Amino acid sequence: MQQLAVQTVFANPSQNLNGATALIVIYDTALTTPVMQRIATQSQHPATVFLKRSQLNKPHCPIRWFNSQCEIMRCGHGTLAAAKYLLQNYNYCPRLFITNSHEHFVMKVKRKVAQLELAAIKSKRITACASLQEVLPVTISDYYSAGAKNSYSIALINQAIALHSLEVDIKALKQSHNNALIVLQINTQDKQQCTACFRYFAPQFGVDEDSATGSAVAVIAPLIYQLYGLTMGSLMQQSPRGAFMHYKLDKHRVLIY
Numbered sequence: 001m002q003q004l005a006v007q008t009v010f011a012n013p014s015q016n017l018n019g020a021t022a023l024i025v026i027y028d029t030a031l032t033t034p035v036m037q038r039i040a041t042q043s044q045h046p047a048t049v050f051l052k053r054s055q056l057n058k059p060h061c062p063i064r065w066f067n068s069q070c071e072i073m074r075c076g077h078g079t080l081a082a083a084k085y086l087l088q089n090y091n092y093c094p095r096l097f098i099t100n101s102h103e104h105f106v107m108k109v110k111r112k113v114a115q116l117e118l119a120a121i122k123s124k125r126i127t128a129c130a131s132l133q134e135v136l137p138v139t140i141s142d143y144y145s146a147g148a149k150n151s152y153s154i155a156l157i158n159q160a161i162a163l164h165s166l167e168v169d170i171k172a173l174k175q176s177h178n179n180a181l182i183v184l185q186i187n188t189q190d191k192q193q194c195t196a197c198f199r200y201f202a203p204q205f206g207v208d209e210d211s212a213t214g215s216a217v218a219v220i221a222p223l224i225y226q227l228y229g230l231t232m233g234s235l236m237q238q239s240p241r242g243a244f245m246h247y248k249l250d251k252h253r254v255l256i257y
Contacts, residue, residue, distance in 0.1 A: 002025055002026065002027045002028075003024075003025070003026040003027075003053075004023060004024065004025055004026075005023075005024045005026075005085055005089075006021055006022070006023055006024070006045065007021065007022055007024055007081040007082070007084055007085045008020065008021050008022075008081070009022070009077050009080045009081045009084060009212065009214075010077060010080075010212040010214070010237070010243035010244055010245050011243070011244070012242075012243075012244035015236075015242070015244060016242065017236070017237075017241070017242030017243055017244045018241040018242055018243075019077075019211075019212055019241065019242070019243050019244070020046055020047070020077045020081075020210075020211040020212030020241065020243060021045045021046065021081070022045055022046070022047045022048070022049050022065075022077060022078045022081035022082070023039075023040075023043045023045045023047070023048040023049065024049050024051070024081065024082055024085050025039060025048060025049065025050050025051070026051050026052075026053050026056070027050065027051075027052060027053065028052075028053050028054070030052075031050065033071070036048075036050050036064065036066055036071075037066055037070070037071070039066075040066035040067060040068060041068050041069075043068070046067060046077075046207065046210065046211055046212075047065050047066070047067060047072060047075050047077060047078035047081070048065065048066045048067070048078075049063065049064070049065050049075075049078045049079075049081060049082045050063070050064045050065070050066070051063060051082060055094075056086065056090060056092070056094070057090075057092060058094060059094055059095045059096065060094060060095065060096045060098055061094035061096070061097055061098065062097075062098050062099075062100075063078075063079060063082060063097040063098065063099060063105070064099070064100050065078040065079075067205075067206045067207055068206065069206030069207075070205065070206040071100065072205065072206075073099070073100075073101055073205075074099070074103065074215040075214075075215060076105075076116055076118070076213065076214020076215035076216070076217065076218075076256060077210075077212045077213065077214045077215075077243075079097050079105050079107075079116055079214070080114055080116050080214055080256070080257075082097070083097075083107050083109075083114035083116070084114050087109065087112060087113075087114055093107050093109055093114055094107060095107060105117075105118065106118070106253075108255070110257075113257065114257070115255055115256065115257040116214060116255070116256045116257070117253050117254065117255050117256070118215065118217070118218040118253070118254050118256065119218065119252060119253060119254075120218060120219075120221065120222045120249065120251075120252050120253060120254050121146050121151070121152065121218045121219040121222065122146070122219075122222055122226075123144040123145055123146045123147070123152070123153075123154060123219055123222070123223050123226075124144060124145060124146075124147060125142060125143070125144050126143055126144065126145050127143065128140050128143035128155065129176075131172065131176040131177075132155065132176070132177070134169060134172045134176070135168060135169050135172045135173045135176070135177070135181070136155060136157070136166070136168060136169075136183065137166075137167060137169075138157050138158075138161055138166065139157070139158070140155045140156065140157060141156045141157060141158060142155075142156040143155055143156070144156075144223055145179065146179070146219050151179050151180070151219075152179055152180050152181075152182060152216060152219045153177065153179040153180070153181050153182065154181075154182045154183075154184050154219065154220070154223060155181065155182070155183050155184065156184050156185075156186070157183060157184070157185060158185070159185040159186065159187055159197075161185070163183065163185055163197050163198075163199060163238045164199075164238040166183065166199070168181075168183070168199075168201055168209075170201065170203050170208045170209075171203075173201055173203055174203040174204055177204070178204060179204075180200065180201065180202035180204070180205065180216070181200070181201045181202070182198055182199070182200050182201075182216055182219070182220065183198060183199045183200075183201070184196060184197070184198045184220065184223075185197045185198070186224060186227070186228070188228055192230075193230060193232045193233040193234070194224050194228065194230040194232070194233030194234075195233055195234055195236075196220065196224065196233065196234075196235050196236070197235070197236045197237075197238050198216070198220065198235060198236075198237055198238070199237065199238055199239060200213040200216050200237065200239070209239055209240075210237075210239065211237070211239045211240065211241040211242075211243060212237055212239070212241070212243035212245075213237060213243075214245065214256050217235060217245065217247050217254055217256045218254050218256075220235065220247075221247050221249045221254045222249065222254070224249075225249050231248065231249040231250070232246075232247065232248040232249065233246070233247060234246050234247075235247060245257065
């Protein structure tokens with residue numbers, strides 16, 4: 001027996017940002033990985049989340065996410081969507097979602113709103129490779145990498161550029177880069193908190209451009225602190241649907257909501 005529901009997160013109607021949807025699948029009988037992938041492939045949503053009903057009322061709950069092509073190793077929007085759905089329909093949210101790669105996604109609930117806490121991911125300034133200029137048709141002011149293969153890279157660009165209409169060569173990105181690419185603009189006018197815009201591309205992981213990317217904040221927030229000393233702010237993802245999220249950095253953890 002399976003229970004299916006659609007949940008939206010990171011929407012901000014006042015700014016015409018529709019956020020991202022996730023298909024929540026709660027199952028009783030064990031599902032194999034191929035079956036999960038088949039369900040996700042038939043879904044029209046950027047992430048399909050799988051939860052076992054018998055684990056929902058426990059403090060530590062396993063979670064898996066899939067897109068139309070493959071299993072997702074980290075999915076912030078899918079996790080928050082699952083937590084939001086459970087709070088609304090079960091009046092309960094696990095303290096930890098445990099991923100298939102054994103990473104712990106910590107959940108906090110404030111005024112009945114789910115917040116996701118992730119370990120901060122540090123990045124290092126490096127020289128952008130020549131092939132990146134084939135991917136992005138704009139000048140890259142700085143380039144940072146989280147280091148490990150299949151991780152994150154961040155390209156900083158001038159905030160005067162129209163990020164939402166920036167054309168990225170997805171084919172070139174897939175051929176030349178192992179990491180997901182975050183294109184980031186940072187507004188530094190407010191000295192108390194940050195306002196930044198970004199887009200997220202990861203064709204290597206089955207998604208050309210993600211509509212809302214909570215897990216990427218784990219690398220964006222520490223970089224903003226490294227550059228400007230700001231520990232909190234808001235992020236606008238300028239994907240076709242658009243998404244809006246807040247964050248707060250506390251030492252080595254990032255809270256996303």
